[in-house]
Amino acid sequence: MQYRNRKRVISIGLILLLVLSLCPSEAIAVGREPETRSEIQAGEQSTDAENSKMQAGGQLTDAEDSKMQAGEQSTDVENSQQNPAGVTEPADESTSEGVQEEQAASEGEAPEEQNALEDVPSDEGVRYILGRPMTEEEKAEQEAMQPELHDMTVPEGETIDLSRNLSVYSDETSDYAPYYNAADDGYVTSVKNQSPYGTCWAFSAISAMETAAIKAGFADAGVDYSEAHLVYFFYHYLSNPLGNTIGDSNDITRPGASYLSLGGNILFTMHALASQLGAAGESLVPYESISAAPDDGVAYEDEAVLKEAHIYDSASTLTDLKQGILDYGSLVVSYEHLDSYMNYETAAYNSPEAGANHAITVVGWDDTYSKKNFSSTQQPQADGAWIVKNSWGDLWGENGYFYISYETPISYVAGLSASPAKAYDNVYEYDGTDGAAEDHVLNGGSIANVFEAKANGGEGEILNAVQFSTGTDEIDYSIQIYMDVTDVQNPRSGTAALANPLTGQTQEYGVYTVNFDEYGIEPIALYPGEKYAVEITLSKANTERIYFGIERTYSNSDWVRFTAQVEAEQSFYLYNPDNNQWTDFASELKCARIKAMTRNESRPVTPKVSLAAGQYAGAQQVELSCGPRNDSICYTLDGTDPDPAGTNGTTYTGPIQIMQSTILKAVSYDPADPNTVSRVGSWSYTIIELSAPEITKIGSGARQIKVTWKNVDAAAYYQVAWAVRKDGTYSKSAEIAAGTTSYTIEDLEIGRTYYIKVWYIDTVTGLQSPVSETAVGVTSPSTPKITSAAGVHTTNSALIKWNEVSGATGYQVYAYTKSGTTYTQRMSTDVGNVTQKTVTGLPYGATCYFRVRAYRADGSHRATGGYSSYISCGTAPVKTSITGVKNGSGQVTVNWKDSSGESKYQIQYRTSASARWSSTVTLAANTVSYRKTGLKQGSTCYFRIRSYRTVNSVNVCSSWVETYGVTVPGTPTISSAAGGSAQAVLNWTKTTGATGYQVYVYTKSGNTYTKKSTIRVNSGTATTVKSLSNGTTYYFRVRAYRAVGSQKGWSVYSAYTACGTAPAKTSFTGVRGSAGKVAVTWKNVSGESGYQMQFRTSPRAAWGGTVTLKSNTVSYQKTGLKRGSTCYFRIRAYRTVNNVKVYSGWADTYGVAAAM
Secondary structure, three states: OOOOOOOOOOOOOOOOOOOOOOOOOOOOEEOOOOOOOOOOOOOOOOOOOOOOEEOOOOOOOOOOOOOOOOOOOOHHHHHHOOOOOOOOOOHHHHHHHHHHHHHHHHOOOOOOOOOOOOOOOOOOOOOOOOOOOOOHHHHHHHHHHOOOOOOOOOOOOOEEOHHHHHHHHHHHOOOOOOEEEHHHHOOOOOOOEOOOOOOHHHHHHHHHHHHHHHHHOOOOOOOOEOHHHHHHHHHOOOOOOOOOOOOOEEEEOOOOOOOOOOOOOHHHHHHHHHOOOOOEEOOOOOHHHOOOOOOHHHOOOEOEEEEEEEEEOOOOOHHHHHHHHHHHOOEEEEEOOOHHHEEOOOOEEOOOOOOOOEEEEEEEEEOOOOHHHOOHHHOOOOOOEEEEEOOEOOOOOEOOEEEEEOOOOEEEEEEEEEEEHHHOOEEEOOOOOOOOOEEEEEOOOEEEEEEEOOOHHHOOEEEEEEEEEEOOOOOEEEEEEEEOOOOOOOHHHOEEOOOOOEEEEOOOEEEEEEEHHHHOOOOEEEOOOOEEEEEEEEEOOOOOEEEEEEEEOEEEOOOEEEEOOOOOOOEEEEOOOOOOOEEEHHHHOEEEOEEEEEEOOOOOOOOEEOOOOEEEEOOEEEOEEOOOOOOEEEEEOEOOOOOOOOOOOEEOOOOEEEOOOEEEEEEEEEOOEEEEEOOOEEEEEEEEOOOOOOEEEEEEEOOEEEEEEOOOOOEEEEEEEEEOOOOOOOEEOOOEEOOOOEEEEOOOOOOOEEEEEEEEEEOOOOOEOOOOOOEEEEOOOOOOOEEEEEEEOOOOEEEEEEOOOOOOOEEEEEEEEEEOOEEEEEEEEEEEOOOEEEEOOOOOOOEEEEEEEEEEEEOOEEEEOOOOOOEEEEOOOOOOOEEEEEEEOOEEEEEEOOOOOOOEEEEEEEOOOOOOOOOOEEEEOOOOEEEEOOOOOOOEEEEEEEEEEEEOOEEEEOOOEEEEEEOOOOOOOEEEEEEEOOEEEEEEOOOOOOOEEEEEEEEEEOOEEEEEEEEEEOOOOEEEEOOOOOOOEEEEEEEEEEEEOOEEEEOOOOOOEEEEOOOOOOOEEEEEEEEOEEEEEEOOOOOOOEEEEEEEOOOOOOOEEEEEEEOOOOEEEEEOOOOOOEEEEEEEEEEEEOOEEEEOOOEEEEEEOEOO
């Protein structure tokens, strides 16, 4: 045999207390469905457990180490011993010896005891694993390696107890060799070691899958599948790659329990293996790394998938089990393992106890195995034992094997077959959980699952196998596939893909896979996105109820909870075949365990027709399609099969007109290979000529549409159909009595377009007439609500907003003014499909009222909803205009034209063109002026004014009108006024804010001033006033001004300031000299106040001796001169004003004093 672990040499007398942890410690019932259709309560258990299936395996305590130590054996004994793994004597020799022994027995001779040992010990018939009896120490070692196990209950119906019928041992198996070991044929893989976890259930199942793969020919004896992969993903379920099992889970319910110690049983495990969650390569998830979670990406990376699982119940016989070993190479088995019934010397076990706490793999039998090999305390009544492959390592028992007496009760017995995982690319399923729940239909009832093709990225796939689970044995099944399912509540609403249903019969209950190629049936090509149904009809003679596997949510005691996420329109059952009434399993929170297996392969698919076969009134149009491959289609209209490779048939290029009764047949084919064709599709059309009714009027309203048509005398009754899409699903009315020509469709959606058809049923033929031409009707949208209405500043417009109404394609806005209670419409506008509109052309300064209503338009059809409530807002008043600006001292007054419709005015000001406007001053309506005081002298003040109208506490303002004013500067003071010849020089004080000055020139007569001239001085504070009259007193005033743009502000006049101009220059009229003196005379000038006379005696001498003479003086005599000397004179007039003298120019002369 093959060794997984190297032998270890153990010193005799050394006892290693190594304990295995194999299976759970408690019995967990997995309920089988009761004999009713009623819902089973989750977690329910019963003591009789008539139809329940239980967990195999029990928790071992003290699971510190699983490696079992055995004492050293001699080489001779090892080589001479016949062992369960078939290391020595070949099977044919054993079989021959067995046949000889049977022949001896039939001749009345005492048969010689079968012995596989060359060196036979003294105990005749006993096979010691060490070739001799064990010492007490060696037996203690073996016993010490035996873990502690715990009993669990196995439901009635699951235990096979062959001890009840010992008399048929030899008779019923006379056609079988007395000895068989599948290991001799190379079907059994090496012994593994489950240490230190309670995973015997996975080792048993995986061993059986390895054997099944070898026996099926797609694996060799070295195959090694991963037990850790099965254990982990059973308790950590991941949704099927197609996403059809999202939400399904197997959840641990025992507090603090580890999935590595919970155990399992084949009734659950078979469903995991069927879903491609289990038989993966050992290297993918090594057992040595089982405590570490594997990557989720390897969940579905299996190498083998369960094909069939046959469950043997209590009615099974020795013949059934032997045949099962021959058929499957091994059987998965559970039994109750108790220390006291184990004979460690012979590796033989026999117990009368019916229970299960350990799962193993039975790989053969030995009818000649002596009953003496079993414990003396519990020897069986007859010879014979099962050859068992254990999972406690190859150092335990006989190289990892041992024997179980036929008389030991066993349970959870299953034979497994396998298919290579590559046989299928995709598994369509809804049953992601692994519970063992069942349900039933009456004999002849059906179950069905509806799937949507969605694998291979839309490139196409082919359906090549179907799988289902049964709860009744020897069922006759019939499978049909329905393509293009159209009714989500009727799996048969599609087209049958199989010309004849695929039929067969199951054996034991369990899991069955039906591969089409095994029946000579071509795989079925699937459209991407196509809904297809797998229906399985179940029957059995003389049986009322047929049980089958289902998925549902329930808890199995405190071990595991199976949570099924069930969806509607996926799984169905036809309980009674006589009523043809399908029920959606989702209404009971269940689904059938039906799977569809596909391969990713693109093939021509049977064409689809746009019109179902049947009897029709009038000519019909049929369109053909064939999926995403863009294959060609060949069809016939004479009922013959099209042959694209031959001459029969027409290549499809467009819609086919069915003018008369016709059988249409069509295939799709690869244009590059006309011999690669799909299955033939066939549709029969019967055409009867009837006229279609004519719709004459469509009336639209709120949630209703009234349809009117012309009467048809031959109508037995009418029907009206309507839909929201022309190519959508139509609702239809009840029968409308003959003679009626109108119908109101009510309770429609608001704001929708409906497509409407009318037809009638012909009185004579009972056929439906052709439908009328499709008419269009629309329902009114609901009434919108205006959410805001606001006048637009500075304009005669208002912005109206409203809520969007579902189904509206446009809106109408209406504007009104109101007098008393009377609204006058001023305008209306169609604004299209928007939810706001700026309404223009309204009166300025008015309160306007608005309403909105929605409409739906479709072509020439239009339905308008109700008006919204009135909502008001004001429009801006007309922009005012400035009528004047008055500039003052420290203030400016602005005047404007009164607007109409204003509620108030707003005025703002600033003292600089670049400054920010001041806070707003609000003025009452009809105010037309405003005075701004407190300004600085000689400053500029800028103003802007607007009016506004207030409606509903909202102000709408006109445009601003701007102006400005200036304050007058301070009054200047003439600081000096100096007269001169025909001129006067004035100086005055500078005034803040002045941009210029104005000088005013006056003369005075009495108290009357006469302005003689005005002089503007743009800069500076002095000027010379010219062109004055000499010898005249003038009076001057000055005022400052501030000029900004067109605005000018004048200060107050300064006080009058007088000054005189110089008198005219006089002239000498005579000179007369006399002794010691000279006398001069001159012309008197006007306006003089007096004269000044100066003289000198030399032309180079300085003038001196100034003499002031009174006004009107015209002569002067200089005395005291030297006789004969010359005296020079000059004279000027002056005018005194305000004590200021202004002088004329000098006139000069000279004279000689007489010598005498």
